[in-house]
Amino acid sequence: MAFDVARVRGLFPALGDGWVHLDAPAGMQVPEQVATAVSTALRAPVSGPGGIFPASQRAEAIVDAARRSVADLVGADPAGVVLGPSAAALLQRLADALADDWFLGDEVVVSRLDHPANIAPWQRAAQRTGSVVRWAEVDIETCELPAWQYDGLVSDRCKVVAITAASGAVGTRPDLSKIAEAARKSGALVVVDASSAAPFVPLDISAMDADVVVVSANAWGGPPVGALVFRDPAMLDRLPSSALEPGARGPERLELGPHAYPLLAGLVASVEYLAGLDDTATGSRRERVLTSLGSVKSYQAGLLANLINELRSLRHVMVIGDAMRRVPALAFTIAGVKSTDGVEHLSARGVCAFADSGHYGVFSALGVGEVGGAVRVGLAHYTNAVEIDQLVRAVAELG
Secondary structure, eight states: OOBOHHHHHTTOGGGGGOOEEOBGGGOOOOOHHHHHHHHHHHHSOOOOTTOSSHHHHHHHHHHHHHHHHHHHHHTOOGGGEEEESOHHHHHHHHHHHHGGGOOTTOEEEEETTSOGGGTHHHHHHHHHHTOEEEEEOOOTTTOOOOGGGHHHHOOTTEEEEEEESSOTTTOBOOOHHHHHHHHHHHTOEEEEEOTTTTTTSOOOTTTTTOSEEEEEGGGGTOOSOEEEEESSGGGGGGSOOOOSSTTOOGGGGGOOSOOOHHHHHHHHHHHHHHHTSBTTOOSSHHHHHHHHHHHHHHHHHHHHHHHHHHHHTSTTEEEOOOOSSBOSEEEEEETTBOHHHHHHHHHHTTEEOEEEOSSSHHHHHHTGGGGTOEEEEEOOTTOOHHHHHHHHHHHHTTO
C-alpha cells in the first residue's frame, strides 16, 4: 500500500492558510478536483431531466454518475441510491416513510453513540405514532457499544435499529454485523449512518448487513450533499413517495425537487478523489476505493496511536474512551481547564479544534459536562505527524 501524505496535502488549496486543521469531524477541507468539478458544472449548460436536448441529457448524466459513484463507495446497486441535500434530511424522509405503517406500541432502537441526525428522525416518528424509543448504552470506560445488549433491546415489535458505523465524537466503530444479527431475529430494518466512517474505512453494505446506509459527502471533502443507499432497490417502490412527480419510481420516490447538479458533479469527483488516495491503486473504481481506503486506514491508525500515546503521557489530560476499533476522531478533557478555554488556547497556537459542553449526546451519558466539557479533534487524510506534534505541544502548555 502507498499513501503519500505530502502528495495528498498538495491536493488541498485550503491548507495554505497555515492552520492545523484537526476539525475533520465537521467535514474535511475540499480538494481542488472537487472544487473544479463544481465550478465547471456551474459554467456548463444544464437543464432539468426529461428533455432530448444536450443540457437536459447532461443533467441526467450527472445524476446517473452520482448514483454510480456512491454505489462504488459502499458496494451497492446504483438503482438503490437516493440523492439529497444532506444525510440528516434524507434520514428524516426515510423515517417519515417507514413510520407510515407504525402503530401504538411499535419500537425503534437508537444508541447513545449516534449523531443526532440518526436519532432525532426516529424520535419524531415514534412520538407521532405512539411508538417506543429504546436506547443502547455505551460502556463509560471504553466508549464501546456492546453488541450483546441488542439481544435484550430488540423485540418482536421493533421496526428499526438505527446505528452508527463510527462515532465522529469518540471514534468508536461498533460491531455492526452482530447488532444486525439481533435485528434480523425480529425482522427489524437496520439503518446505518456511515458518514463518519466513509472517509477512513472501506465500506460494504452487505458485510455490514445493513438494509439502508446513509453517507454525507462533506465528511470526506465532497460537497454538501448526502445519499441513502438501499441494499435492496426494490424496497424503494414499497415506500410512500415523497416526490413531487406522481409517477416517480425507484430512488426518485424519496427525492424532493430538482437536484443541485453542480454539487452532484462534485460528489462524483470526490469519490474519484477517494479512489486515488493510494496512487498505486488499480482496477475498477470500486477496487481503487477499497485499496485507497485500506491505505488510509493503515496510515491513520499509526498517526492516531501516536497522538493518543502522547496525550496520555500528559498528566493533566484524560483521553475519553479506549475502543478497540475506531476511526481517527477523539476527545479529551484537560484538568482544571474548561473546553472552551482549551480550544481558545489551541486556536491561539494555530490549531483548529472544537469544544463540547458535554451536556448532549454521548458526552452527556459519560458525564463529561461535570468536568468542564471536552475538546474534540479529528484527523483528516492530509493530517501529518508535524501537526500532531503541534497539537500535543499546545495542550502540554496548559498543564
